[in-house]
Structures are given as C-alpha cells and as structure tokens.
Amino acid sequence: MPNMRNDKNPMPEQDPVVRSGNFDEVALGYTEEMALDEAARCLNCKNRPCVSGCPVNVHIPDFIAKIVERDYEGAYETITLTNSLPAVCGRVCPQENQCESKCVRGIKGEAVGIGRLERFTADWHDAHNKEEAHAKVPSNGHKVAVVGGGPAGLTAAGDLVNMGYDVTVFESLHKVGGVLVYGIPQFRLPKEIVATEVEKLQQKGVTFVTDAIVGKAITVDELMDEEGFEAVFVGTGAGLPMFMNIPGESLVGVVSANEYLTRINLMKAYRDDYDTPIARPKKVAVVGAGNVAMDASRSARRMGAEVTLIYRRSEKEVPARAEEFAHAKAEGINFHFLTNPVEILGDENGNVCGIRCIRMELGEPDASGRRRPIPVEGSEFVEDVDYVIMALGTKTNSLIRDTTPGIEPTKKGGINVDEKGETSRPGIFAGGDAVTGAATVIKAMGAGKTAAAGIDAYIRSKEQ
Amino acid sequence: MKRFEIVKKRQLNDTIHWYTIYAPLIARHAQPGQFIILRVDEHGERVPLTMAGHDSETGTIDIIVQTVGRTTMLLEQLNVGDCLADVVGPLGQPSKMEGLKRVCIVGGGVGNALAYPLAIGMHKHGIHVEMICGFKSKDLVILEDEFRAGVDKVHMVTDDGTYGEKGFTTDKLKALLDAGEQFDEIVAVGPAVMMKFVCGIAKEYGIPSVASLATYMVDGTGMCGGCRAIVGGESKFVCVDGPDFDGALIDWDLLIKRGKTFAAEEAEERAHVCKLTGGVRTNA
Numbered sequence: 001m002p003n004m005r006n007d008k009n010p011m012p013e014q015d016p017v018v019r020s021g022n023f024d025e026v027a028l029g030y031t032e033e034m035a036l037d038e039a040a041r042c043l044n045c046k047n048r049p050c051v052s053g054c055p056v057n058v059h060i061p062d063f064i065a066k067i068v069e070r071d072y073e074g075a076y077e078t079i080t081l082t083n084s085l086p087a088v089c090g091r092v093c094p095q096e097n098q099c100e101s102k103c104v105r106g107i108k109g110e111a112v113g114i115g116r117l118e119r120f121t122a123d124w125h126d127a128h129n130k131e132e133a134h135a136k137v138p139s140n141g142h143k144v145a146v147v148g149g150g151p152a153g154l155t156a157a158g159d160l161v162n163m164g165y166d167v168t169v170f171e172s173l174h175k176v177g178g179v180l181v182y183g184i185p186q187f188r189l190p191k192e193i194v195a196t197e198v199e200k201l202q203q204k205g206v207t208f209v210t211d212a213i214v215g216k217a218i219t220v221d222e223l224m225d226e227e228g229f230e231a232v233f234v235g236t237g238a239g240l241p242m243f244m245n246i247p248g249e250s251l252v253g254v255v256s257a258n259e260y261l262t263r264i265n266l267m268k269a270y271r272d273d274y275d276t277p278i279a280r281p282k283k284v285a286v287v288g289a290g291n292v293a294m295d296a297s298r299s300a301r302r303m304g305a306e307v308t309l310i311y312r313r314s315e316k317e318v319p320a321r322a323e324e325f326a327h328a329k330a331e332g333i334n335f336h337f338l339t340n341p342v343e344i345l346g347d348e349n350g351n352v353c354g355i356r357c358i359r360m361e362l363g364e365p366d367a368s369g370r371r372r373p374i375p376v377e378g379s380e381f382v383e384d385v386d387y388v389i390m391a392l393g394t395k396t397n398s399l400i401r402d403t404t405p406g407i408e409p410t411k412k413g414g415i416n417v418d419e420k421g422e423t424s425r426p427g428i429f430a431g432g433d434a435v436t437g438a439a440t441v442i443k444a445m446g447a448g449k450t451a452a453a454g455i456d457a458y459i460r461s462k463e464q
Numbered sequence: 465m466k467r468f469e470i471v472k473k474r475q476l477n478d479t480i481h482w483y484t485i486y487a488p489l490i491a492r493h494a495q496p497g498q499f500i501i502l503r504v505d506e507h508g509e510r511v512p513l514t515m516a517g518h519d520s521e522t523g524t525i526d527i528i529v530q531t532v533g534r535t536t537m538l539l540e541q542l543n544v545g546d547c548l549a550d551v552v553g554p555l556g557q558p559s560k561m562e563g564l565k566r567v568c569i570v571g572g573g574v575g576n577a578l579a580y581p582l583a584i585g586m587h588k589h590g591i592h593v594e595m596i597c598g599f600k601s602k603d604l605v606i607l608e609d610e611f612r613a614g615v616d617k618v619h620m621v622t623d624d625g626t627y628g629e630k631g632f633t634t635d636k637l638k639a640l641l642d643a644g645e646q647f648d649e650i651v652a653v654g655p656a657v658m659m660k661f662v663c664g665i666a667k668e669y670g671i672p673s674v675a676s677l678a679t680y681m682v683d684g685t686g687m688c689g690g691c692r693a694i695v696g697g698e699s700k701f702v703c704v705d706g707p708d709f710d711g712a713l714i715d716w717d718l719l720i721k722r723g724k725t726f727a728a729e730e731a732e733e734r735a736h737v738c739k740l741t742g743g744v745r746t747n748a
Contacts, residue, residue, distance in 0.1 A: 172685055174503060174510075174550040182687075211552040213685060217489045239687040243699065250694055250718055252725050259688035267509065267682065275509040275534055277726040350721030397686055 150178020572654025
C-alpha cells in the first residue's frame with residue numbers, strides 16, 4: 001500500500017546559524033527510514049509523467065520501486081542506466097521544474113521527493129562501494145576528444161567510454177568538473193563527490209588532460225588531423241560573466257560571481273591552507289537572484305559578511321532553485337526585491353563604499369512572459385556596502401568558434417547543432433551551455449548523452 | 465622529461481631568476497607577447513606571467529620571475545628537475561608587429577624581462593628596435609648582454625646613476641625624441657606608473673604607444689573578469705583582449721588603483737612566509 005501522506009519527508013539540514021559559519025554540506029541526506037517512507041509515497045503510475053520531466057529520462061518509478069524493496073544497489077543500477085552522475089543531480093537539479101513538477105502526488109499535496117531519493121541512492125552506493133574498482137572497458141580502437149570537463153563533457157565521456165571508445169578529455173583549468181568544481185560551492189555539492197565520479201571514469205579508461213586550452217594550445221582541427229581523433233565533442237560551457245555597464249563597475253571591490261566563486265570553490269580561498277587571495281568585506285551587495293547569486297550570497301555570508309541580495313523583479317520571479325532561495329533566507333541574507341543598481345560609489349582610493357539603487361515596479365509582461373520591471377522615478381537610495389558581486393548570468397566563450405573554421409553559430413552566439421548534437425562540421429559535436437547559453441547541469445548532461453550517441457552513429461557510419 | 469619540469473634555472477640578479485620549463489603543448493603555438501598562468505603546488509594560487517621565450521622543438525617555454533610574494537618565493541625554492549603543479553597557456557593575443565619599421569621599447573625593472581622576447585621577435589621580423597632599459601641601480605641590471613646581442617641599440621639608465629645614464633626611462637625617452645629620433649611605435653613594459661608616463665610622452669609627441677598590462681587573473685580565459693581594464697571608455701578583459709593595449713586609451717589611474725586590490729593581503733602573506741617558514745611550505 002502506498003503511503004498517502006500529502007507532504008514529502010523534509011530534508012535533514014545543518015542548523016542555519018551553525019551552517020552560515022561553515023562550508024560543510026547544508027542538506028544532510030535522508031536516512032534509510034526516511035527514504036523508505038518517502039519511496040512508499042510513489043504511486044508507480046502507468047504513464048510515468050515524471051520520466052518525461054527529466055532531461056535524461058531517468059526510470060524514476062523503477063528506481064523508487066527498488067528502494068521500496070530495499071534493493072538500493074538495484075535502485076542505483078536503474079538510475080545509472082541513463083544518468084551517470086546521480087549524486088550530483090540529486091543535489092543540484094531544479095527538480096521542482098522537472099521531474100517533480102509532473103508528479104501526480106503534487107496535484108493534491110507535495111510531489112514525491114524524487115531528487116532526495118536519487119541522492120539517497122547515490123550516497124548509499126558510494127558509501128557501500130568505497131573500494132569499488134571499475135574495470136577498464138576494452139577499446140574499440142576509435143579515438144574521441146572531449147573539450148571541456150564539465151557536466152556535458154563528463155557525461156559524453158562516460159557514455160563513450162562505456163561503448164568502448166578511447167576518450168581523452170581536455171580541460172582548461174587545473175581540475176576537472178567545470179561548473180561543478182569552480183561554480184557550485186562545497187556546502188551544496190561537496191567536491192569529493194565530483195572527484196569520485198572523475199575517478200570512476202579514469203578507471204574505465206578515460207584520459208584527462210588538465211591545463212589544456214583547446215583553441216589556444218591546440219585547435220580542434222589539429223586534434224582531428226594530427227592527433228588522430230575521429231570525432232570531437234565541444235562542451236566548453238558558458239563562462240563569460242556579464243556586467244551591468246553602470247558607472248563604478250571597475251572600482252576595486254566589484255567582482256563577477258564567477259571570480260568570487262572560483263576563488264572560493266576551485267581555489268579554496270576559504271581555507272587557510274590555500275594561498276588564493278580573497279577580499280574580506282563587511283557588507284556585500286549581490287546583484288541577481290539566480291542559483292549563482294544565491295551561491296555567491298551564501299558564500300559571502302560564510303566568509304563573515306552581512307549580505308544583501310538586489311533583484312530588479314519581485315520575489316515571485318526569483319529564478320533560483322526553491323531550496324537555495326529558502327536556504328539563503330534562513331541563513332540571514334537580506335533581500336531588496338524590485339530594486340536595481342544604477343551606480344556603484346567609490347572612495348578616493350577607488351574602493352567601493354556604496355551602491356546607488358532605484359526602486360522598480362512591474363509593468364506589462366516582456367518577451368520572457370514575466371512582467372517587465374520599470375524604474376520608479378525619484379525613488380533612488382544609497383546602500384552602504386564595501387563589496388559588490390555581479391551575478392547577472394554568463395555568455396558563451398567564442399574561442400572554439402573563432403579557431404574552428406566552418407562551425408556555424410546560433411543567433412545568441414552559441415554553437416549551432418542538429419538534433420544529434422552535430423555541428424555544421426561533420427564529426428564535430430557540441431552540447432551544454434556552449435550551445436544553449438547558461439542553463440542547468442542536467443540539461444548539459446542530456447546534451448552530452450545525445451552527442452555521445454551521435455558520435456557513435458557517426459563513427460559507425462564512417463566504418464561501413 | 466616530466467610535465468612542467470624545470471629544465472634550466474639561471475639567476476639574473478638577487479631576486480630575478482630565469483626558468484626554462486618543459487611544456488610542449490604551450491610551446492607549440494606560443495608567440496611573443498603571450499602569457500601563461502602557473503601554480504607552484506596544489507595549495508598555490510594561479511599567477512599570470514608573460515613568457516620570456518619558447519622553443520617548439522625542445523617543447524620548452526621560458527619565464528623570468530622576480531621574487532615578490534608568496535608564490536614567487538615558493539617558485540624560487542624549486543630547482544632543475546622539480547616540477548610545477550600547473551602551467552597553462554599560451555594565453556592572450558600575440559604582440560602586433562605588422563607594418564612597423566622603427567620601434568622604441570621601454571622596459572622598467574623586471575619589465576625588461578617581459579619585453580625581451582618582443583624585442584628579439586621584432587628585430588628578427590626586420591624592425592629597427594631600440595631598447596631603453598631602466599633599473600633602480602646597478603645591482604638590479606639584467607639581460608644587458610642579451611639585449612645588446614639581439615636588438616639595434618640599447619640605452620641603459622639607472623635611477624641612482626650607478627650604471628649607464630642617471631635618470632628615469634622617461635627622461636631618456638624624451639631626450640631621444642627631442643634629439644629628433646623617429647619611431648613609429650613606443651612600447652612600454654614595466655610598472656603601471658612608468659607605463660602611464662611613457663605612454664603620456666608618446667601621446668605628447670604624437671607617436672602611437674602600446675602597453676603590456678599585468679593584472680590580477682584567475683583563469684586567464686575570460687571567465688572571471690578580474691582583469692578588467694577600461695580602454696577607450698570600454699571595459700576590456702586583459703586575459704583575452706590583451707595583454708597589449710593602445711597606451712593612449714588606457715584609464716591608467718583606475719588600472720593603478722585596481723592593481724592594489726590585494727596589496728594588504730599580499731604584504732601580510734610575504735611577512736608570513738619569510739618569518740614562519742623561510743619560504744618552504746609546511747602544509748602542502
């Protein structure tokens with residue numbers, strides 16, 4: 001009999017006061033008992049609407065049924081049929097807009113905690129298979145290059161190595177993982193989880209070359225013509241930070257969220273045993289309200305600052321994952337909704353000393369369907385801050401496009417691909433934020449899967 | 465040879481060393497004016513440095529580094545056979561040489577090291593190159609023989625007059641221009657304040673100038689935006705748009721202020737390294 005309780009089992013968490021002073025993971029994960037109770041809420045519907053809400057179509061009711069049977073390893077195997085990074089997705093996917101938004105239980109109450117169950121399954125597997133060794137997959141003799149070691153690249157590499165391809169991943173930073181290591185903070189996604197996933201791929205035979213900037217050190221054409229790679233997957237993400245173009249943005253103490261988070265996450269500036277310098281401001285303004293803005297706010301809070309998040313729309317339009325927004329609130333972040341910065345003020349040494357903002361009101365819906373924020377005349381005010389973090393979104397880096405002749409761009413400046421993930425150049429595939437512009441980890445993983453299948457089909461067709 | 469192994473190390477003066485590092489992937493496409501980012505060890509920060517040379521046949525790159533802070537102190541501890549944790553590049557745009565006939569390159573201090581590959585490269589390209597090499601005093605002079613062998617004319621100046629002519633590089637530049645020397649470009653490589661004044665003089669005499677900027681960076685590929693400089697009223701990323709920019713268009717005062725972003729923290733780190741560990745990391 002299914003558990004017909006209407007609300008989902010809450011996620012155990014570190015106390016907000018305690019956690020806003022440390023970088024340990026906030027969400028602690030379901031216990032076995034909670035997982036069993038939550039799994040029993042799944043009705044195992046015939047038409048499986050949740051599966052259609054998942055960009056990689058995880059067989060959701062099947063893995064939950066395995067949990068009910070206490071076959072946790074079976075649940076893990078079911079998930080990994082289509083998702084190679086369950087411990088990551090269980091933590092960072094916006095489930096409320098994806099699988100859980102389609103859950104039948106969500107009509108009368110709360111959806112089944114699919115993400116939490118996915119995390120439970122992955123964590124159970126990792127805890128019980130610490131010494132697990134993955135056998136090297138026998139090579140089929142075909143070489144494929146993956147450019148970029150983020151979610152799209154890791155997924156493509158995983159699928160390709162499982163099919164027998166000889167895969168080399170080229171990563172420009174000194175650590176593999178892309179946004180999972182430089183962007184998403186430790187308290188939301190422990191870096192050890194990413195390292196475990198990378199280690200698994202290494203054992204299976206994937207080669208990782210860090211500190212390698214494709215487009216600078218070596219071009220895509222050189223990879224194919226000189227290094228013998230038969231196909232290339234480009235998963236270079238959307239890394240270029242946007243600024244507002246308002247006066248004062250070049251003052252000392254105005255940074256992109258990318259810079260702030262990279263110093264903290266990748267370069268471990270929050271730890272005493274790393275050399276990376278980082279500012280220690282007292283009052284921080286974060287501009288934007290996406291996941292990155294929440295991550296930056298909560299990181300600055302943990303670094304000891306009082307933090308105010310400034311967003312030009314209202315609370316209803318906050319684009320961040322609901323859980324991150326709730327966590328930020330609980331941790332004492334202040335919010336100025338319907339507010340937009342117009343100027344950043346500096347002292348005689350060029351250091352930030354304030355931010356001038358204007359109040360906004362919502363007008364008619366714009367192209368995105370959200371009501372357009374309009375400045376309220378005469379409503380300007382100055383907030384004293386000594387640091388400003390811009391979290392306004394990112395654009396794609398044009399390096400690969402600029403150095404690979406014949407690759408067609410999209411209207412928005414990404415790389416144009418067909419339904420198989422192939423670009424206008426045969427054998428060159430692309431996916432993730434490099435194609436779509438800034439999106440989610442799971443969408444990038446979906447694109448990595450599609451391209452891996454496309455690459456397999458391409459190489460097979462060449463053989464015949 | 466191992467990845468990022470130091471294959472040669474040569475001391476140029478008390479605080480400046482020349483390192484040759486095995487990095488074939490970088491050496492293969494490197495060009496004068498481009499830079500690398502290195503990390504000495506797993507706990508180190510990422511530091512950008514202009515390449516002083518490269519050899520695609522031996523697969524090596526050269527950097528000339530002045531010991532100024534924690535990272536460079538840790539680097540100085542390494543010897544031939546030791547490996548750096550990371551070296552990534554080549555980054556940034558190569559220096560432009562097309563159409564130039566007579567160029568004056570003004571180097572200040574360790575900036576002379578950064579100007580070296582450009583000076584040699586331009587000379588090999590058939591350009592008449594005159595160097596003004598400025599140092600605080602005689603014991604800090606570096607690369608004089610290399611410059612004399614590799615460019616058309618070398619003017620040595622020291623602030624205190626202990627070697628070459630007494631005065632600043634800007635004095636010498638003015639003197640040359642006043643004496644009727646013709647250049648179609650002046651290149652400034654050195655401390656921001658010196659570059660500001662060199663480019664100012666160039667502007668005064670109606671000569672185009674180029675400055676090679678060194679700013680804070682994290683990734684070096686346009687991802688962090690920490691290297692922003694205002695050039696011609698627009699925000700530019702030194703890592704991908706530079707490091708060379710039109711000297712007449714750079715907002716120098718802002719650049720100099722931004723250069724002090726971590727000044728306090730760096731001073732503290734320096735004291736910490738010297739007093740507690742003598743430069744040897746104990747926690748790595």
